[in-house]
Amino acid sequence: MSLEKKDDYDHDAWLKEKDLTPIETVFLTALVWLDKRLRIVDYLELLETLYYRANLQMPKSHTEQYDLDNKFWYWYPLYSLGFLSVIAYLVASISGALLGFYYSPSTAGAVAAGDATAAYDSVVLILQDLQFGYMLRSIHRWSAQFMVAAVFLHMLRVYFTGAYKEPREVNWILGVVLISLTLLFGFSGYVLPWKQLSFWAAQIGVEMALATPLVGEWAAQLMFGGFTLGQATLVRMYILHVFVLPFVVTALIALHVGIVWVQGIAEPH
Numbered sequence: 699m700s701l702e703k704k705d706d707y708d709h710d711a712w713l714k715e716k717d718l719t720p721i722e723t724v725f726l727t728a729l730v731w732l733d734k735r736l737r738i739v740d741y742l743e744l745l746e747t748l749y750y751r752a753n754l755q756m757p758k759s760h761t762e763q764y765d766l767d768n769k770f771w772y773w774y775p776l777y778s779l780g781f782l783s784v785i786a787y788l789v790a791s792i793s794g795a796l797l798g799f800y801y802s803p804s805t806a807g808a809v810a811a812g813d814a815t816a817a818y819d820s821v822v823l824i825l826q827d828l829q830f831g832y833m834l835r836s837i838h839r840w841s842a843q844f845m846v847a848a849v850f851l852h853m854l855r856v857y858f859t860g861a862y863k864e865p866r867e868v869n870w871i872l873g874v875v876l877i878s879l880t881l882l883f884g885f886s887g888y889v890l891p892w893k894q895l896s897f898w899a900a901q902i903g904v905e906m907a908l909a910t911p912l913v914g915e916w917a918a919q920l921m922f923g924g925f926t927l928g929q930a931t932l933v934r935m936y937i938l939h940v941f942v943l944p945f946v947v948t949a950l951i952a953l954h955v956g957i958v959w960v961q962g963i964a965e966p967h
Contacts, residue, residue, distance in 0.1 A: 777963065779852035784951060786845035791944060793838035794887075800824050800831070803936035805892060805929045817892040817932060846884055849877050861964035869957045876954060879947050886939035892932055900927050900935070 718726065732738045800823060804816035824831040853873060856862055862870035885903065889896045904925060907918040915925075921938075923930025 776851075776855045779848050779855055780955075780958070783845055783848040783852055784955070786841045786848055787947070787951065789841040790838055790845060793834055793841065794940075796834055797824060797838055798940060800828060801890065803890070803932050805932055815892050817890065821891045821893075842884060842887060846880055849880050853877055856964075859964065863964075866957075866961060866964055869954060869961070872950060872954050872957070876947065876950055879943060879950070883939065883943050883947065886935045886943070889932070889935040890939060897927060900931055 729738070800820060802816045802820040806816045807814060807819070821835075824835055826832075828834075856870065856873065885899070889900045889903075900922065904918050904922050904927065907921060908914045908925070910917055918925055921934060923934050
């Protein structure tokens with residue numbers, strides 16, 4: 699039962715019009731009294747909406763309806779991959795923020811290719827001299843790799859269960875954007891130690907950018923600071939990894955999860 703929210707509405711007259719028992723009259727009178735002062739009905743309706751939405755989020759027992767008992771891809775743990783991706787992202791974010799206190803995005807000290815730089819020395823300091831530094835970097839690294847794997851498997855689950863179809867095609871496109879940004883997250887983080895593997899990975903990135911038609915040179919200038927690697931490249935990867943991608947990815951994850959919350963878990967097609 700919904701109550702009118704107009705201030706000039708006569709609730710007492712409304713109650714008198716109804717054929718109510720004494721208990722119902724006392725209950726509704728108390729509810730009207732509280733609603734006039736605290737808008738309690740609004741909150742009750744909100745709680746009711748949240749209750750039904752929360753109960754719609756859990757996967758239904760479609761295994762019986764669709765005879766999917768022997769389908770390996772419908773195991774319920776596969777429906778937790780999105781949640782595991784978010785948990786891995788949070789762990790990587792927190793551990794990365796702590797690592798940022800000790801990391802130095804600088805190529806100072808390098809005279810020739812292959813020389814140790816301030817960036818690499820800061821990573822060595824974290825691994826060897828910082829208390830629990832090796833564990834902290836390992837947590838960051840493995841949570842990032844776990845996130846990439848979980849997001850990839852999550853996309854496969856969504857595809858093979860047909861969860862990308864109408865009306866969830868917008869969220870599917872959003873998921874494709876998120877997995878692309880996840881890979882960019884991993885690439886930019888891989889470059890930051892500025893060791894030999896990082897250097898040549900960045901060089902491959904430059905070559906790939908230059909091979910892109912029309913916008914190749916512009917992309918190389920924007921992403922890597924030019925056609926040769928140096929301080930500008932490292933600073934760009936650092937800004938991208940620490941300042942740009944976290945805010946963009948966090949906002950898109952919130953939007954992605956919000957859409958899932960509204961639409962519910964998709965049934966397999």
